[in-house]
Amino acid sequence: MSDSALHGGDPSVLRRLNSVATLRALRGGGEPTLSELAKQVGLSRPTTEGVLGELVERGLVEEVAPRAGAGLGRPARRYRFRAEAGYALGMEIESHRARIFVADLDGEVVGGHSVDLDVAWEPPERLAAVRAAVKTCLARAKVDRSDLWAVAAGTPGVIAPDGTVAICTVVPGWQGLHLARELGRSFSCPVYVENDANLATVAERWRGVAKDVDDVIYVLAQLHTGMGAIIDGRLHRGRWGAAGEVGMLPELGLRDTAAVLSGAMSPSPATPSEVQDEGPGAGVDVGAGEDEESGAGAGEGRDAGVERVLDAAMRGDPQAVALVERLAARMARGIAAMALALDPEMIVVGGELTHAGDRLVEELRRHVRPLCLGPTRIEASTLGDEAVGLGAVRLALDHIDERLFRIDAAQ
Template identity: 70%
Template sequence: MSQHPLHGGDPSVLRRLNSAATLRALRDGGEGTLSELAGRVGLSRPTTEGVLGELIRRGLAAESAPRPGAGIGRPARRYRFRAEAGHALGIDIDAHRVRLLVADLTGEVVGRHRAALDVQAPPGERIAAVRAAVRACLGAVRIPRRSLWAVGAGTPGVIAPDGTVTSCTAVPGWAGVRLARELGRSFPCPVLVENDANLAAMAERWRGAARAADDAVCVSSCPLYTSDAADEEARVHRGLHPKHHTTRTNSARH
C-alpha cells in the first residue's frame, strides 16, 4: 500500500521513518523491484535505493534471485524481507505444562516444544523446568539465543506491568513470582509477561478467528477467569478477575 512521502524535518528521524516504511512494505507486500517498492512507500527511487542498501547492511533485507524469462536484457533487481534475521519466542506456562513456539519475523512458526510440569513444584523448580524446555526448543531448531528479538510469556493470574504475578489461584505458589525478571536472566532480549487469556485475545485478533472483527471477546476455558477482549487495534480491554472484582481498561473508550 502506498504511503505518503516523508520529507523535511530532522534527517535522522526521516531516515528511521523511511527505513521502517520500506521494511513494512517488504514484509507485508512481499518482494519487489526498486520501482515497485518506491511506489508502495511513496519515496523517490534514489531514496528507496539508499534505504534498501542500509536494510541490506543491517541484515533485514536481501536481493532475491532474478526471475527467469523476465524479458530481454538484464532483469531488474528484486528485494525481499529477511524473515530469518530474527526470531521471537512464546512461552505458555500453566499448572501442568509449558508450551513453546519459535516464530520468525513474519510470525511464521518455525519450532514447537512442550513439556510436563509438576503441579506442586515450588516456583524455583517450575522456572528451572521452563528454562530446560527453552533449551530443548531452541536446540531442536538450531536457533541461538542471540537470534531472539523478544520473548513473550503467558501465564494464569493477574500480572503487574513489571511482569510480576500478583495473584494466581491456578498455579500453587505462583503469586508473588517476579516472572519477567526471572525469565529475563536467561535471555539477551526483552521479556514480556502477560495474562494468558489476554495474549490469546490478541493472538486471535492478529492471526486467528477474529482477524476480520472490529471487536472480539476471548473466553478462557479455565473457570477461574472471565473473558477479555481485543479491539480493532489489538488493544486489550481487561475482564473481571474473581478475586479482586475490579476491571481495568485502557484509555480507549468504545
C-alpha cells in the first residue's frame, strides 16, 4: 500500500487501521474499559466505541459483565477478545502415527487425538485414517468443522511452497503428493503443509525450551534425523523448502539413525565396536529388528528395536548405553555442520531417539560442543512427542493472525 493511501484520508483504510490497532490491544489479554482501550490505542472514545461495535458484530470481541463490587453508579464497560470465535487445527502425519491438536485463537489447546497408522499404507488409506482422527478430535473437543479458520500439517520430507511433498523416502507413496490439496478436500478453510522438523522448531520457540530464542536449531532424531532452523526469529525454509536437510549427505551420519539402534538388540546383536562411523547403518543388520511373530514390516520392526535399545539404555545396560554413545558420536558431525553454518544460540534435540532420558542429549553435548566455535547451548526438547503437532497449530495461528491484522483488504 502506498504512502498516499495511508495519508490521503481514505476512510476505509483508516477504519481498518483503527480496527487492527484495537484488536491488537485486546488480543494482548485482559478486559480493559472503553476509556482504557481508547487511551492505549490513541483514539477518541467515540471512535473506539464505533470500532468496538464493528468488532463485536464480527464476533471477535464481546462486552463482559460488570465486575462485582464496582461501587455506585454505572459500571465501566469492559471488553475482551473472543478466543473462541475460531479455531486452528494442527496435525502431524508420519509413517506410523498421526497426532491431531485443535486450539482456540489464543493458542489454548482444547482437544487432541492420536492414532496409529500402518507403515505399509498407501496415501488413500493413510489419509482416510487421518480424516477419521480429525473427526474424532473435533467431536471430543466439541468444535464444529465450520469453526476452523486454518489447518496445518507437519510431515517428513521436503515440502514445496504449494504444499506438495517434493521429496520423501520414509512414508510410502508420499513423494509427489499434493498433500495440502488432498487434506483441503475435508476443510472449507485454508490448509498448509510444512516439514516436521521445521514445525518442531517453531513449537520449541513458541512454548518449549527455546521460548523466545531468536537463533535456534532443532534436531528431530528419528528414523532419519532432520533439522529445522529459526534465524533472527523467523523460520528458515530456504528457496525450495530444503533448508536443514544436511542429513542427505551420508558422510554426516544423520541417515538411518534409528536403524543403527533397531537391529542392535536382535538375537545376534552387534557389539559397539561393530557399529562403525563410515556410513549409515554400517555394521548393523537393519532387518534384524523385525518382529517375526507378528509379521511387522520393516518400519514397525525398526520402531520396536529402537524402543528395546532405548529402554535398555535407561536401565543402564552397558551394551545399549555404548550404542547410544556411539550413535551420538555419529550424529555429531551433521549437527556440528549445521551449527557451524548458522551459529545458533541453542540446539534443541527431540524425537523418538531422545526417549532414553537425557543420555543421547548428554552425549551430543560432549561430541558436538568441541566442534563448535561459540558457546552454543544444547538442550533436550520439553515438548516431547507433541512438538510437531503444536508447531502445526502455531503455523495455522500465524496465518490466521496474518489475515486478522492485515490492513490492505476488507476484514
